[in-house]
Amino acid sequence: MQSLELDKPWEQLSSLIDTDNPQQILDFLNSINPADTALAVSRLTVAEQNRLFTLLRPEDAADVIEDISDTQAADIIDDLAPQQAAAILEELDSDHVADLLGELDEDDANAIIEQMATEEAEEARLFLNYAPNTAGGLMVSEYLDYHHDQKVQDVLDDLQANREEYADYDVQYVYVTNDENHLMGVLRMRDLLFPKRTAKLGKLMISNPYRVSADASLDDLRNFFEEHNLFGVPVVDAESRLLGVVMPEDVEEANQQQSTQQFLGLSGIVGGEEFRSMPLLARSGRRLSWLSLNIVLNIIAASVISLYQDTLSAAITLAVFLPMVSDMSGCSGNQAVAVSMRELSLGLVRPKELMRVLTKEASLGVINGLALGILLGLVAYLWKGSPFLGLVVGAALAVNTIVAVSLGGLIPLVLKQAKLDPALVSSPLLTTVTDMCGFFFVLSFASLVIDKL
């Protein structure tokens, strides 16, 4: 079971691709773990990737696709001939196909769908209609359903006859439908162990089972699986017709992906995705688009200093403390942002509960503001020998900390109410305001006692 961690798996893979021997490549890929496969494939050149996926049989290529991230897989699929891409996609789960096609241009996706077998193509078109991170986007079409008139023996015969195909199915339930494909009931596999083999499914099934509609959100699905410890939930349309099944692990995975994108979004990487194997200019562009917005916010903040240039030249030591006050209160505020985002995602606070967050954060701001203000005030006094400087700097930090944590706590709630993504905007917005206020408090307090400084 334990696969060896190889030093540079991509070098071996690359030289195996040169030998044009698909079996050797396959043996090598089977001998390393999925993480190393992902690593090795990501380090190949585009030409080598193309060669690799052309050499492998579609079912083996599909296994490799399953090991790598959707963004990378879509890039590779995009570069293949539509016919080859179609053959590989036919081997994947229906929701995975939809995820990959969803990352391509519409034209490219359609070119591939046209090359797929009729049934799979229809399914792909259907699945592409659902938004990602909804029940429709996350469901699979690989499930077992039988008519309510069928008998236990019919199910066993079918299971036996299609052993190989069903072996890949994750589903632990048998769904029971009527002539119009309406969901009638559900049976667990183990429920088939005991009854007589002539019993009809309609008699055995648990009627009116749990279900979700195709537009149920990721949060709905997480709530559902938290509430019900099940191995899957059937997805139905408005007329209660069975469309597919959502598995809890797919919900968890989508959720994990969303958190990661939020995390990268917080650092201002637009689109939430960057791999160092992407072309340099694409990487640069994704980062720059946010940085150039940031420059505008910075100019706004810095203009406060510009206004108080006279105060500053009268007491140049203040310049040492300007960035300290703004940095430190920015940090305090970002802590409050993080706590709010966390509580929002856990459902422990609601977007409209502004007053609750404000009181909680303002009271914390008073304590931490006093503590940090006294600390920095003492530092300023001892370092530069001026008690008034200490007073100005300490008071500014104290007041600005209260502003920063209160705002930091509120911003994610306000953005959420305004249907904006708090992950991408909270931090730069907060930093701009705390910078402005920090500069303003230091310089305006200083101008009050300018002749003592």
Added chain:
Amino acid sequence: MQSLELDKPWEQLSSLIDTDNPQQILDFLNSINPADTALAVSRLTVAEQNRLFTLLRPEDAADVIEDISDTQAADIIDDLAPQQAAAILEELDSDHVADLLGELDEDDANAIIEQMATEEAEEARLFLNYAPNTAGGLMVSEYLDYHHDQKVQDVLDDLQANREEYADYDVQYVYVTNDENHLMGVLRMRDLLFPKRTAKLGKLMISNPYRVSADASLDDLRNFFEEHNLFGVPVVDAESRLLGVVMPEDVEEANQQQSTQQFLGLSGIVGGEEFRSMPLLARSGRRLSWLSLNIVLNIIAASVISLYQDTLSAAITLAVFLPMVSDMSGCSGNQAVAVSMRELSLGLVRPKELMRVLTKEASLGVINGLALGILLGLVAYLWKGSPFLGLVVGAALAVNTIVAVSLGGLIPLVLKQAKLDPALVSSPLLTTVTDMCGFFFVLSFASLVIDKL
């Protein structure tokens, strides 16, 4: 199925607790979804929480415990009488018990364990020995195992006889062991559907099944479930004795929890956990401990300005641009930190590949540095009318961006190599260095052309 979103579920819960009617409380909790339960319980006072968990039957209390986070649940458990706590814990999965007890003081945990039934107490002691986020810490003891001499009929009889107990079990496999409890093989539930009922398990089982050792890490387990699409993996000790079973959804959940803690860690919230329902001073302390370290880093950075005070008073306009240069390169650097952390966690880069990251980031740094430098240089020139000022500020930002993204890319790898948590330390470390360098570049470049400014 669709539960109503109530306006303030905690107010209703609180008034129901006052009426002392456990059935009404239970009906109410069953009528709202788990997220609202968590919200409502988190908003109760400590006395109300205590009253709630005393009123409910242990099995109902255990259901509520399952809906709330471990940190909050441990707090509540800690406040109950050990006997009551023990009765509730006996109703939970074995790994959940270990998680909760692991959050308590050793003395408190032992007091509770002493009140538990012998079998559960022994299990709890055993599970507490395993580190969290290892196979031992994540496994459950609720699984089905039979001796290899037993027959299919024996299994069916046992399943029938213990229907109720097993209904809560998540396990989809039947494990086969020998006299010494060594893991011999595995059977899927559906494998029991077809063979003769007199067949011995030893003949039917898949021999030598996949297994993990109790000290397998979370990463090992994620890799395992990525590689093998299974509903669980047996955990064995060094002598191959069956200890428990790890489920894929528990691995995903642990993984999700780890990411969240990293995210809060990045914002400098020590311990990675804060809820606004915690006492004010505890919250303040968790945030302050990191902020007071931050003040030291800030002093180091600011001392560079102090050294160049003369240059600064000769050209006070520079003070406007000092925070801009350091802020903007800090942002660029943090983007590189985020990408490195992401690639590390996906296994797309290895901690020792410093040169790879350096070349990738430095080349991006040159492009983005030039772009941002020219942009800010132009802003400075147009705003303040001095071409030399534009040159100084633009060049400083360009150079500092290269430093920031290179360092930002490298720091997480270096910290990982040094076995430190990159989430907690990367960002403050980077910011300090980019602040220092930013101030230094602006002021030293300025001192070269000081008579032109």
